[in-house]
Amino acid sequence: MEERPFSDISYKQYLNEEKLMGSRCKKCGALFLPPRSICIKCHGSDMEWVEMKGKGKLVAFTCITVGPPFMIEEGYDRAHPYCSGVAELEEGVKIVARIEGVDTTKPETIKIGTPLTVRYLHRGEAENMKTYLAFSV
Amino acid sequence: MQRKRKLGRGVAVVGAGMSKFGMFKDKDSKDLFVEAFNEMLSSVDKGADPNDIDALYLGNFTNDFWVHSAHWGPVISDLIGLTPKPATRTEGACASSALAFREGVFAIASGFYDVVLVSGVEEMSKRSTEEVTEGLAMATSSYEAEVGFTFPGVFGAVATAYFEKYGATREHLMNVTIKSHNNARLNPKAQFNLSIRDTMNSKIARAEKRGEPVPTWRDEKEFLRDPKANPVVAWPMHLYDCCPISDGAACMLLVAEEMAKSFTDNPLYVVGIGQGSGRALHAADDNTCFEATRYAAKEAYDMSGLKPEDIQFAEVHDCFSIAEIIHPEDLGFFKPGEGYKAVEQGLTRLDGPKPINTSGGLKCKGHPVGATGVAQLFEVWEQLRGEAGERQVPIKDLRIGAAHNLGGTGGTCSFTILERR
Numbered sequence: 204m205e206e207r208p209f210s211d212i213s214y215k216q217y218l219n220e221e222k223l224m225g226s227r228c229k230k231c232g233a234l235f236l237p238p239r240s241i242c243i244k245c246h247g248s249d250m251e252w253v254e255m256k257g258k259g260k261l262v263a264f265t266c267i268t269v270g271p272p273f274m275i276e277e278g279y280d281r282a283h284p285y286c287s288g289v290a291e292l293e294e295g296v297k298i299v300a301r302i303e304g305v306d307t308t309k310p311e312t313i314k315i316g317t318p319l320t321v322r323y324l325h326r327g328e329a330e331n332m333k334t335y336l337a338f339s340v
Numbered sequence: 341m342q343r344k345r346k347l348g349r350g351v352a353v354v355g356a357g358m359s360k361f362g363m364f365k366d367k368d369s370k371d372l373f374v375e376a377f378n379e380m381l382s383s384v385d386k387g388a389d390p391n392d393i394d395a396l397y398l399g400n401f402t403n404d405f406w407v408h409s410a411h412w413g414p415v416i417s418d419l420i421g422l423t424p425k426p427a428t429r430t431e432g433a434c435a436s437s438a439l440a441f442r443e444g445v446f447a448i449a450s451g452f453y454d455v456v457l458v459s460g461v462e463e464m465s466k467r468s469t470e471e472v473t474e475g476l477a478m479a480t481s482s483y484e485a486e487v488g489f490t491f492p493g494v495f496g497a498v499a500t501a502y503f504e505k506y507g508a509t510r511e512h513l514m515n516v517t518i519k520s521h522n523n524a525r526l527n528p529k530a531q532f533n534l535s536i537r538d539t540m541n542s543k544i545a546r547a548e549k550r551g552e553p554v555p556t557w558r559d560e561k562e563f564l565r566d567p568k569a570n571p572v573v574a575w576p577m578h579l580y581d582c583c584p585i586s587d588g589a590a591c592m593l594l595v596a597e598e599m600a601k602s603f604t605d606n607p608l609y610v611v612g613i614g615q616g617s618g619r620a621l622h623a624a625d626d627n628t629c630f631e632a633t634r635y636a637a638k639e640a641y642d643m644s645g646l647k648p649e650d651i652q653f654a655e656v657h658d659c660f661s662i663a664e665i666i667h668p669e670d671l672g673f674f675k676p677g678e679g680y681k682a683v684e685q686g687l688t689r690l691d692g693p694k695p696i697n698t699s700g701g702l703k704c705k706g707h708p709v710g711a712t713g714v715a716q717l718f719e720v721w722e723q724l725r726g727e728a729g730e731r732q733v734p735i736k737d738l739r740i741g742a743a744h745n746l747g748g749t750g751g752t753c754s755f756t757i758l759e760r761r
Contacts, residue, residue, distance in 0.1 A: 211482070236622070237483060263627050265496030266575040267488060271474045274488045284572070287488045289497060289621050297622045301487050310575035315504040335487060 209240040209250045218334040221323045223255040225296060236296040255292055257321030259338065264288030264302055266310040284308065290319050290338045301337040345614075345643040347449035350597030352607040353758065355384035356721040358714075361588035361706030362531045363465035369403060369412070370419050372589040372708075373461050377420050380457075380591045385604035388593055390420065394453035396427040397444045399437025399460035400710040405475040406467050416461065431710075433479035434659060435747030436460060437590065438615075438713030438754035444594045445610050454599060459591035460715070462708035472585050476709070479748040481620035492574035492582050494621060494749040495660035499576050501627040502662060506677035510576050513661040514564045515683045517580045517703065520658065523690055524700025526731035531586055531706035536560040543569070581661040586706035590715035606725055612646060612742070612757030614639030618750040632753035633670040633744060640742075640755045641672075648672030650740055651757065653694065653723060653733050655716035657746035658701040664688075667744055668696060671755065695733050698723060716743035717756060724760040 207213040209226045214237045217224040226238035230247035236255060241248050266284040267274070279285045286302040303322060305313045319338035326333045357379030359372040367375075381388055396417050404410040413427035430439035437460025444458035464472050476491045477484075484494060502508060517536065524530040525538065534542070540555070540563050547554045557563040564570050570578045593603070600607035616635030621627060641647060648671060656671070658664035665679040673694055674682045682688055688696035699705045699719040702712060720741040722728040742757045 263497040263501040263621070265489075265493040265500065265577070266572065267490055267493045267496075268572050268574070269469060269473055269492070270488055270490060271477050271485070272470060275470065279488075281571070284575070285488055287484075287493055287497070289501075289627060299484050299487050299489065299620070299622045310572075315500060337487075 207252070209238040211237060214238055215334065218323060218336060219325070219332055223257055223321055223336070225253050225255060225294070226250040227253045234294060234296055236292070236298050253294075255294055255321070259290040259292035259319050261302065261313070261315055261317045261319055262289050262291045262297065263315070264313060266307040266313070286313070288338075298336065301335055303337050303339040305340055345639055347445065347610070348451060349449055351445045351448045351594055351610045352597050352600035353592050353610070353717075353721060354595050354600055354603035354607050355380045355388055355593035356591070356718045357381070357383055358529060358590040358718040359588050360529045361586050361708060361715070363585060364587050367587065369407065369461050369463040369587075369589070370415070372463070372587055373416055373419060373459070373591075376459070376589040376591045380593055384593060385606065386602065388603060390422065392455050393422055393425065393457050393593075395425055395447060395456050396422055397440035397447075397456065397458045398427060398429050399432070399440035399713055400429055401431060401433055401436045401462060402475055402478065403463065405478065406464055406472070412461070416459070422457070432752035433747035434657065434707070434709040435713055435745040435752040435754055436710040437715075438743075438745035438756065439752070441592065441714055441717060441756065442613055442615060442754060445613055448594055448596050454596045456594045457591055458594055458714060459589065460711035460713055461589040462710035463587045464585045464708060465587050469585065479751070481749070483622060484620055484749065490574055491749070492577045492660060495662055496574040496577040497621060498627055498666070499662040502666065503576070505628050506680070508665070508680040511561065512665070512680040512684060513576070513581055514561050516658070516661040516664045517564060518560050519683065519689055520664070520697060520701045520703040523698050523731055524704030526729070527700050527705060530700045530704050531584055532700070532704045536563060536580075577660055577662070583659050583702040583707040586708040588706055588708035588711045588715065590711045590718050592714055592717060592721070606760070608721060608724055608758040608760055610756065611759045612640035612644030612755070614643070615752070615754045617752055620749065624750070629666060629670050629676065630746065630750040630753060632750050633667060633746065633755070636744075636753045636755040637671045640757050644757050646740065646757060651742045652735055652738055653696070653698060653741050655697055655699060655701070655719050655743040657712070657744055658697055658703050659707060659746070661703065663746070664696065664701065667746070668694075671744060690731060691734055698728065698731050698733055713743070713745040713754065716745060717758065719743070720758050724758060
């Protein structure tokens with residue numbers, strides 16, 4: 204795999220390329236998503252990139268009616284809530300993401316443990332492109 | 341390994357003041373600070389001379405964002421006539437002024453200063469709800485903010501994980517809300533000093549006056565289940581699960597222990613003080629507790645030699661109803677998964693065996709974020725000195741109280757134990 208620094212910038216570049224990339228400590232094997240450049244288990248700093256399969260399950264979530272300005276611009280409001288949540292991946296790491304394909308007006312129907320598959324929400328074009336991590340049920 | 345902490349010399353609280361909390365069109369950060377400072381001065385039984393104050397520590401989260409003005413240490417120092425004495429601002433999101441208190445304690449314990457003013461201030465209400473939400477979200481992790489998490493959203497997600505693990509429901513959150521309002525009703529400085537029943541009655545009266553359909557809620561829980569009265573903010577957090585947008589200030593006068601009796605015959609002593617840091621939702625091992633609180637509590641308990649059962653009452657950081665269920669577990673008052681049952685059984689009521697948030701908590705007293713840490717300790721001060729009026733904890737020989745303050749989504753947590761001897 205190519206040598207990109209184990210940074211938030213690289214993580215976001217990979218999201219633009221529709222790859223969900225974490226880092227693994229070569230010394231102790233601990234896996235991190237988003238990637239870390241310093242292992243918080245053994246303080247080693249020799250890392251390698253690992254691509255996640257993008258499969259997991261929902262472990263916590265919320266349906267938000269009062270969002271920050273950039274979500275309001277996307278059309279979300281009190282009548283149209285969006286779901287954000289925590290996904291636990293098959294690889295054993297957790298990640299926060301937008302959750303798609305659930306009825307956010309009936310949050311009581313959303314179940315913890317629901318299987319999830321990764322999706323990439325692209326906004327903007329070319330060098331202005333930004334990608335939000337999402338998972339759909 | 342975490343060794344047992346101790347102060348180089350003892351530190352006492354000899355004065356405390358707090359502004360009224362609320363949303364004030366006609367008062368700004370300076371006005372609120374003056375209100376708290378003047379009350380603090382008049383609270384010192386044998387009097388205090390502002391010229392004797394060696395330094396100021398000021399907790400403030402983000403006047404930078406909400407007031408568009410940063411660097412508030414010297415602004416406040418000048419306001420109350422302390423310049424050129426040093427002024428230091430501390431920032432730990434909603435725990436900003438717990439850090440100011442802690443730095444003040446360390447400054448005296450080290451022997452460097454003898455008399456220190458510790459304080460906090462925040463002004464939020466002149467911004468729109470969206471702007472306040474955006475400002476608060478600055479203290480979530482960037483990963484959380486990017487996928488749309490707000491503060492209520494993070495605690496909403498924590499609530500779903502807690503519900504799943506322990507079988508609690510929204511009904512249990514309602515018990516917290518009802519209790520908080522009952523306590524705040526007795527606190528003249530609280531932003532909402534109304535019980536839920538009072539609120540229902542005033543809404544009914546207003547509907548009758550306007551000739552609108554009169555609501556027919558049978559009890560408090562039916563009111564809280566009504567989506568019109570209590571809409572979703574970030575499911576399962578509803579309006580009445582969330583602390584309000586608030587303005588306010590609080591301050592305390594700390595002195596070296598050996599000087600305390602020259603200020604008052606009734607000082608409080610800092611016997612335990614702990615602080616921890618924590619990780620974002622995705623990196624935390626368990627989303628149903630806060631690692632930073634557990635670390636802070638251990639540090640404070642070890643230092644004081646006290647155990648959770650020795651804490652007679654506590655203020656805990658109930659920014660959202662679920663938080664008042666989880667923190668008492670993290671502080672060791674109840675076992676993990678037992679917090680919601682303790683509230684249901686009334687153990688945390690004002691007249692229960694372990695009163696929690698006698699002030700009404702952040703939920704009802706208000707949460708001007710940078711002022712909250714010292715404001716929580718202000719409640720401990722009033723209770724331990726028997727000055728809490730109608731909401732005085734009815735435990736005989738009240739000697740030990742504590743305050744737990746949480747910043748961000750658990751990134752900074754502190755736990756402070758005060759003792760009356």
